[in-house]
Structure formats: C-alpha cells, structure tokens
Amino acid sequence: MNPFALTGSVAIDAVRETGRIADFGARGAFAWVTGPFYWRAFFSALGRIGFASLPVVGLTAIFTGAALALNIYDGSLRFNAETFLPQILGVSIVRELGPVLAALMVAGRCSSAMAAEIGTMRVTEQIDAMSTLAVDPFKYLIAPRVLATTVALPFLVLIADIIGVYGGYLVAVYALDFSGPIFVTNIAEFLENRDVVSGLIKAAVFGFLISVMGCYYGYNSRGGAQGVGSATRTAVVAAAVVVLASNYFMTSLLVEF
Amino acid sequence: MASATKKISVRGLQKGFEGRDVLRGVDLDVDEGRSLVVIGGSGSGKSVFLKCLLGILKPDSGIVEIDGRNIARQTDSDRRYMTNQTGMLFQGAALFDSLTVWENIAFRLIYSENKSRKAARNKALECLTQVGLAPEVGNLQPSALSGGMQKRVSLARAIASEPRILFFDEPTTGLDPIMADVINNLIVDRVKAIGATAISITHDMASARKIADEIAMLYQGRIIWRGKPDEIDKSGNPMVDQFVNGRAEGPIQMTLRRR
Structure with a gap:
C-alpha cells in the first residue's frame, strides 16, 4: 500500500475512533439528565470503584512518597539543598504523582473491570435484554459508572x-533525621491551595476518561471470550495513555493560572 | 378467540452486513393474539429478523409496524412504544448475572415501571410460580441454576409486565426433550393466559408444532412458505420438506468447508 494512503487511512481511522469515543463519553455523562437516575x-x-480502590491507591502512595523522599534527599545533597525536601516532596505528590x-x-483496576463486565454483558446478550426490558443501558450501566469514577477519583x-x-x-523523620514538626510546617506553609485544587481537577478529568475507556471498549466488544479479553486489554492501555497524555496538557494549562 | 386485527406487519424488510444480504425483503403479518413460529436453518437470518423486530438492529430498508406504527424508523418515541409492549426470551436466557433471580424478573418493574421493590418482588415470585419454580429460587444467583431453570426464569422475566407481544428466540435450544416440552407447554400456557401476540424463531420442529398457530419458513432472507402446523408435512415445497424431515440431500445445500 502507498505509504501516504496508509498514513491517511490510519489518521482517518484515529479521528473516527476519537469521535466515537467522544460521542460515547458525552452520552454516558449526560444520559442521566433526562432521567431516571439509578x-x-x-x-x-x-463502592466498587472508590472505596474498594483505597487499599491499592494507599499502598502505591505510601511507597511512592517514601521512595521520593529518599531520591529528593540524595539528589538535593549534591547542592546542599536537602532542607527543601518537604517542599519538593509536597509539590511533587500533590500536583503530579498523587493524581497520576x-x-x-x-x-x-477499574477500567479493566468495567470493560470485562460490560463486554461479557454484551456478548451474552444481557445488554440487548436490558433494552427489551425498556431500560436504557446508557442510563443503567454507563452513566452510573462514569459519574461514580469522576466523583470518586478526586477523593x-x-x-x-x-x-x-x-x-x-516517615522516611524523612525516621531515616533521614528530619524534625517532624518542621517537616509538617514547611509543607503546610509552602503548599498553596492551587497546588491541591489543580491535582483534584486533574483527578476528576482522569476519572471521567478512565471510565469512558472502560465502558466504551466493553460496550463495543464482539465475538465471545476473545473479544472481551481484547476489549479489556485495549481499555486498560487506552485509559493509561489518555491519563498520561491529558496530564501533560492539563498541567500546561493549569500552570498558567 | 383471536381477532383478525394485524398486530405486527412487516413489509420489504432488508438487512445486510458488510456487503452480505441477510434479509432480502421479508413480508409478514401477525394477527393479534396469534402465535407465529419462524423456522429456518442456521444462518438463514432468523435471529437478525427478530432483532430487527425488536429494534436492536436497524433495518437497511422496509417497514416494521406495530399497531400500524412504523417502529423501524427508530425514533426514541417509537422505541419506547415498542419496548413498552414487548417481552423477549433470549436463546441463552441472557439473565443479569450480577442480580438475583427475583431481581432479574422484577428488573423492568423496578427500573422502568417504577414499582416499589417490595411490590416488584411479590410479582416476581408470582411469576416464578407460574413457570413452575419454587419462590425460594428467587434468592439464588442465575449461575446457580440449570439451563432449563434459566430458560424458565427468562420466560418469567419476559411475562412479568404482561406485555402484548412476546418474542422467543430458540426457546428450546440446548435442553433435553422433556425439559424442552416443559418450556413449550409454559410458552403456550403463558401466551394464552395474557392474550399476547407471539413470534418465535426455532429450528426445533417439535417445538414449532407445539407452540405455533402458524409456521413460516425463512430461507435465503425471504419467507418461502407459510401455513398451519398440520399443513407443513404436505406443504408441497421441496425446501420445507427437506427442512422438516431433516435431510442432508435436497435443494438446501449447507456450505461445508473441507480440508
């Protein structure tokens, strides 16, 4: 195939798929507006997305915070700036690492679960059955998941x-001999409201994108177990990529304010 | 006694996928209160036909009228009109595996008709009894049921809101002959009890003879024969004869891929 034609074909497919996902996301986000809301x-x-994700998110955060403290200390020692560890740690976690x-x-955890659950419902005709029972799958399946993830992620x-x-x-105080009260005071005085708020805004957007990816690929899965497996894999990869890509664009916007 | 009013009218229904025509102009009428069974071999377009009637698939062209209203246009209002009147038993039962049996049966009552959970539960347990299952089954998960029980629960779910039209997609597939006959009896009993119009698709001739007021045969995307169950053995149509008698030799050639 002509490389120009191939490039054009890939670009058109990508734009078309993006359009479909955007349309799906908008339908999912606003399906509840005309009621009923389930x-x-x-x-x-x-509960499944927010509360049940607490352990894994907490474990990730505590080990990342601990490792980050060690790295910041080790790096900043090279130019005698180790006293700034609390400030750098606070900003890094609140603005970037926490949300991402x-x-x-x-x-x-959840994008894959959504894709697998909704995908299985698709290939076993449960979604068709829901339609025949006069219940809109977008209102019952998609909207609650999209809204729940968008609400849960900032928390x-x-x-x-x-x-x-x-x-x-913990690392700073018990391994690096920092003073606990000074550590806390430094972070509290250095962090601004906009640091925290920008992270929470990012989190809500990430929540929306993650749920849309999980629901979209599950809802459109075809062809039995293999189709559901493929939808699950694609949903996780797509969710991770859109999180990282949108993080850059949102960061570049938010630092302006 | 059935009236002669047309409940469902299909004209020139066409549907294809990726350049392959599945339905090539289906014409069919079903009178109110009658039970029509559509027979046909695998790949003849039976399921596509049923999904077009249900509004799950959008026809490429043609008219599907319920009470004189063309629901093939698929506006929200048309879909609501359609779904508010219909119940469907799916081939694989299609029970919601995250809900209990009674919640499956009461799904439409709770989430579409806004009944209280208590009232919906009572109705669900009543429907369970009507399909020959004990009320205790209502608290089980669908995965704990046998295939025959799942079909019965699916039937209970289809009739829970007493729809005016019932669709049955291969109701006896995968069941042993005795359980298949139990399901057939339940279908006949429930359809008559609520006075519904029924369209079933199947390739099980015993089932077709039992539940049909009329039988139509779908072949290569068109209805090629229609008549009463006792007429099918002397239809005079070689394709119907071959299908009814289950012969490999005849005008219907199955495509076999040889190594």
Missing part, C-alpha cells in the same frame, strides 16, 4: 496525597 447503580459503582499514580491504579487522590506525604514524612 441511584442504587451509582452507589454500587461508587492514583489514576493509573484505578485505570488498571482517592486527596487521600493518596495525604498518605504519600506521610510516606515521605
């Missing part, structure tokens, strides 16, 4: 921020 499905999704790592953990990130900083605190 509260039971929403709270069930909130929590989002990647939720993407791995998860807030908790990840606290636990991550605490991980750094």
